[in-house]
Amino acid sequence: MYYFDHSATTPVHPEVSELMDSIQSTIYGNPSSIYSSGQKAKSVVENARRQIAESISAEPEQIIFTSGGTESNNQVLWYMLQNQKKHVISNDIEHPAVIKVLEFLKPFGLDHTLINVDSDGIISIDNVKKAINPQTSLISLMLANNEIGSIQPIKTVIDIARENNIMVHSDAVQCMGKMELDVIGLGVDFLSLSAHKFYGPKGIGILYAKEPKNMSSLIIGGGQEMGLRAGTENVACIAGMGLAAKLATTSIDKHINSLLEFEKQFKRGLQTFFPNAIFNGSQVNKLPGLINVSFPKHRSDILMAKLDRVNIAISNGSACGAGDIKPSPVLSAMGIEDTINLSTLRFSFGKSNTPEQINYLLNQLKSILTPE
Amino acid sequence: MSRIIVGMSGGVDSAVAASILVDKGYEVEGIFMKNWEEESEFCSAEKDYKDALQVCDILGIKIHSINFAKEYWERVFEHFLEEYKNGRTPNPDILCNTEIKFKEFLHYAKDLGADVIATGHYARNYHNNHEVLLKKGSDLEKDQSYFLHGLNQHQISSAIFPIGDLEKFEIRKQAKKLGFNNYNKKDSVGICFIGERNIKEFLQTYIPSKAGNIVDQNGKILGEHDGIMYYTIGQRKGLGIGGGHTNQNGAWYVLNKDAINNVLIVGQGHNHPALYHKRLKASNPHWISGIAPKKHTLNAKIRYRSNDVPCNIIELGMDNIEVEFKDPCFAIAPGQSIVFYDKDICLGGAIIESYSN
Numbered sequence: 001m002y003y004f005d006h007s008a009t010t011p012v013h014p015e016v017s018e019l020m021d022s023i024q025s026t027i028y029g030n031p032s033s034i035y036s037s038g039q040k041a042k043s044v045v046e047n048a049r050r051q052i053a054e055s056i057s058a059e060p061e062q063i064i065f066t067s068g069g070t071e072s073n074n075q076v077l078w079y080m081l082q083n084q085k086k087h088v089i090s091n092d093i094e095h096p097a098v099i100k101v102l103e104f105l106k107p108f109g110l111d112h113t114l115i116n117v118d119s120d121g122i123i124s125i126d127n128v129k130k131a132i133n134p135q136t137s138l139i140s141l142m143l144a145n146n147e148i149g150s151i152q153p154i155k156t157v158i159d160i161a162r163e164n165n166i167m168v169h170s171d172a173v174q175c176m177g178k179m180e181l182d183v184i185g186l187g188v189d190f191l192s193l194s195a196h197k198f199y200g201p202k203g204i205g206i207l208y209a210k211e212p213k214n215m216s217s218l219i220i221g222g223g224q225e226m227g228l229r230a231g232t233e234n235v236a237c238i239a240g241m242g243l244a245a246k247l248a249t250t251s252i253d254k255h256i257n258s259l260l261e262f263e264k265q266f267k268r269g270l271q272t273f274f275p276n277a278i279f280n281g282s283q284v285n286k287l288p289g290l291i292n293v294s295f296p297k298h299r300s301d302i303l304m305a306k307l308d309r310v311n312i313a314i315s316n317g318s319a320c321g322a323g324d325i326k327p328s329p330v331l332s333a334m335g336i337e338d339t340i341n342l343s344t345l346r347f348s349f350g351k352s353n354t355p356e357q358i359n360y361l362l363n364q365l366k367s368i369l370t371p372e
Numbered sequence: 373m374s375r376i377i378v379g380m381s382g383g384v385d386s387a388v389a390a391s392i393l394v395d396k397g398y399e400v401e402g403i404f405m406k407n408w409e410e411e412s413e414f415c416s417a418e419k420d421y422k423d424a425l426q427v428c429d430i431l432g433i434k435i436h437s438i439n440f441a442k443e444y445w446e447r448v449f450e451h452f453l454e455e456y457k458n459g460r461t462p463n464p465d466i467l468c469n470t471e472i473k474f475k476e477f478l479h480y481a482k483d484l485g486a487d488v489i490a491t492g493h494y495a496r497n498y499h500n501n502h503e504v505l506l507k508k509g510s511d512l513e514k515d516q517s518y519f520l521h522g523l524n525q526h527q528i529s530s531a532i533f534p535i536g537d538l539e540k541f542e543i544r545k546q547a548k549k550l551g552f553n554n555y556n557k558k559d560s561v562g563i564c565f566i567g568e569r570n571i572k573e574f575l576q577t578y579i580p581s582k583a584g585n586i587v588d589q590n591g592k593i594l595g596e597h598d599g600i601m602y603y604t605i606g607q608r609k610g611l612g613i614g615g616g617h618t619n620q621n622g623a624w625y626v627l628n629k630d631a632i633n634n635v636l637i638v639g640q641g642h643n644h645p646a647l648y649h650k651r652l653k654a655s656n657p658h659w660i661s662g663i664a665p666k667k668h669t670l671n672a673k674i675r676y677r678s679n680d681v682p683c684n685i686i687e688l689g690m691d692n693i694e695v696e697f698k699d700p701c702f703a704i705a706p707g708q709s710i711v712f713y714d715k716d717i718c719l720g721g722a723i724i725e726s727y728s729n
Contacts, residue, residue, distance in 0.1 A: 301436070301437060301438045301439055302438065302480055302483065302484070304436070305403070305436035305437075305438070305484055306484060308434060308436060309401075309434070309484065309485070325437075325439055326409075326439075
């Protein structure tokens with residue numbers, strides 16, 4: 001298979017899966033048990049916590065293991081119900097794991113404002129300022145968008161938030177390994193990550209919390225994770241995520257360069273035979289290797305079927321559970337009309353790709369888009 | 373003929389259709405068609421898609437998903453509403469075949485390199501000289517040729533119906549043997565986009581209802597209806613004017629719908645003479661072969677699953693036909709299709725406009 005859908009998920013790094021296999025088969029103790037096999041499991045978990053912390057310049061105590069980005073986002077937003085101030089600012093192109101949670105929490109008393117993005121998929125600082133009211137407790141802003149890769153001006157937003165005594169959460173699941181993640185430098189209060197987006201296993205993620213003491217648990221039960229996430233730890237996945245984070249950060253420059261090369265090769269190649277291609281979202285402030293392209297006069301479901309035929313895996317805006325395509329709310333929020341919206345594909349390159357694979361992709365696209 | 377694309381609904385019929393083609397050694401792919409968008413964000417087609425996915429996984433074939441909701445809305449659903457507004461009883465499943473499954477789906481399947489398409493319809497087709505004929509499915513209980521009578525030679529020669537020779541119980545048995553999750557799934561009933569919902573509630577969301585009088589044949593007011601579109605000629609239940617089994621003159625039946633005056637005309641008893649007619653006029657005749665039949669003494673169905681009744685086409689034009697039945701026919705409903713058969717060969721049909729004696 002030719003896999004160009006790394007923003008959906010990534011293949012597990014071989015070293016990661018080897019480590020996980022060995023942990024699954026040898027370390028079965030419960031990290032909460034005090035005998036030696038429990039201790040061993042505990043040290044695996046804590047080692048991973050340190051690896052993750054180092055990869056984002058945090059302290060181990062600031063890392064809470066969760067089941068993934070969705071849970072991490074939920075934990076932050078549900079926690080806001082306990083804050084005295086009950087207004088959250090977010091934006092139109094957040095992942096449903098933020099927008100739908102906010103909609104769900106509204107009747108429970110958590111108000112929110114979704115600010116608009118411009119045609120590049122980027123928020124305006126003025127709109128953030130306008131949305132702030134005395135009740136605002138949190139700004140939740142994704143670091144980079146999952147469909148178009150646009151990177152938000154989070155540093156400026158954090159400066160404004162500080163002046164107004166507002167906390168900032170960032171959903172950064174798309175970013176690990178593709179841009180530097182330094183929670184101290186950024187100054188965020190919360191950050192969500194998911195292992196399967198950086199060559200780790202699925203079903204595991206973290207929530208970084210600057211002040212975990214003030215935080216509360218979403219999943220209630222045992223006292224794991226300093227009382228911030230009940231439930232027996234998923235030891236092998238946690239270990240796998242720790243190693244994946246370490247691998248992603250040590251090879252980050254090389255990885256970013258190869259993603260940029262793939263991107264350049266793909267864009268240039270595509271424009272030679274399909275000059276009508278529309279590249280959506282900011283092409284300057286965006287994640288490397290993620291390209292969102294509209295193919296006017298072509299239907300994305302048909303294009304996907306044809307590419308699947310030649311074993312190419314890519315994705316379209318927002319597939320629903322029935323596999324069919326609806327106009328992407330992200331593209332709609334950027335002002336893209338439905339017919340163009342429904343002619344859009346997302347290509348996201350990654351570690352498993354080679355220049356030869358990009359050529360194969362281009363050749364197949366050429367024969368599909370420009371049949372003789 | 374090598375590559376076949378199967379329209380997969382997530383149901384057991386199309387699943388077994390695909391498995392038969394795989395067994396025969398064809399290069400098979402599935403397409404899951406979505407023709408209807410639910411209002412709620414919850415994707416109700418998800419279960420169907422998962423079932424189709426599981427089947428394709430077992431068979432080791434690819435499945436793609438294509439959305440024809442816009443085309444369906446414009447070419448099938450708007451017409452469906454229009455017919456109801458005019459007090460008629462349309463059959464959208466016939467249009468769905470001619471406009472969506474055997475037009476849009478066929479077009480895209482060919483675009484994807486299919487030589488022919490296959491569906492899980494209970495029907496058969498075969499070449500006879502230079503013509504392709506449509507034949508009833510072997511399982512007469514399930515026969516769906518009625519819904520396919522609007523196809524033309526191009527459409528019908530581009531399709532195969534792998535389960536046309538099989539009985540439903542054999543399909544389910546085969547699906548169970550193959551480990552398909554949907555082997556015991558309920559047959560879909562009624563109009564696909566309405567599903568299990570109440571048709572009245574469904575229509576209410578699209579067409580404003582206009583209350584009016586229920587009268588007998590002499591114009592005597594017996595009660596009030598909440599919109600004549602909710603009633604079909606020959607309907608007994610739900611009139612709300614009493615006279616059920618206990619009434620000595622028999623239950624009330626809808627005899628006729630006067631759309632212009634918004635009046636529902638009713639009469640008592642299943643044998644009420646106004647429910648039986650010997651003749652009907654129908655428009656837009658369509659013949660699968662492309663030419664009108666030479667033989668005019670045929671059988672016909674005036675609705676899906678009605679018995680075949682002997683009839684004679686007494687007037688045969690390009691735009692209109694007139695049919696006389698051997699015996700008077702119960703509850704002829706304008707908007708439905710009359711479909712003609714010569715033994716088990718489906719010849720075509722027309723849309724019922726009016727009836728007389």
